[in-house]
Amino acid sequence: MSAEEISDLYQRKVAVGENITVARVEVKEGAITHSHSHDNEEMILVLEGTWRFYLPSGAVTISANQMLNIPPGVEHSSEALEDTVALDICAPRRSDWLTGADRPLHADPDQFLWAV
Template sequence: MSSQWKHTPLSAIPVEHLNPLLERQFVHGEQSMLARLLLRKGCIVPEHSHHNEQISYILEGALRFTLNGNEVVTVNAGETLVIPSNVKHSAEALVDTIDLDVFAPPRADWIGGTDAYLRK
């Protein structure tokens, strides 16, 4: 197992333009991933689930999450939401929002570009 560290300025991480309302940057190690998402007002992240635990931290703006199809929570700037593995969830940007997400383990679908649900 490698113990190689990485140092990367945020400005050097490519910005992926997934759709007209969603952009992201991410970096990952062997056990975790950090993603910076830019969601414009009205952006919808469709319902999905994954085996990765997710911690969302809103830097600016607000996201309204729907969990398990009917539980709704609004996460504002300075607040966090922990989403356990395999919980169905969706999100809507109530205003232009900058979100930091941490995933463990890293999202293989994002790394491999097979995350079509975000590219619509």
């Protein structure tokens, strides 16, 4: 499994099964994921560091050996409060990770041209 660089601040190594996706994610301090939702249940287990997630119910901060479950359809975004390593587990599998369609979620918005 080789590392996929999503942005300067976000890398992942992905393993995909028929019904599940598991990724080892490395995010640098300050990395953000823009607000989004998906049809997948997502569980994030932080191995090192601290990661804050913003959910409709409020902000949740998880650190080493803590896990967050995000149900399908729940809007969420995140910010790495320090360099963080985590396992990101999704079911059913994340087809957008296979195609790279999720890349804009992790990018600096100043690097994109937006049309309205």
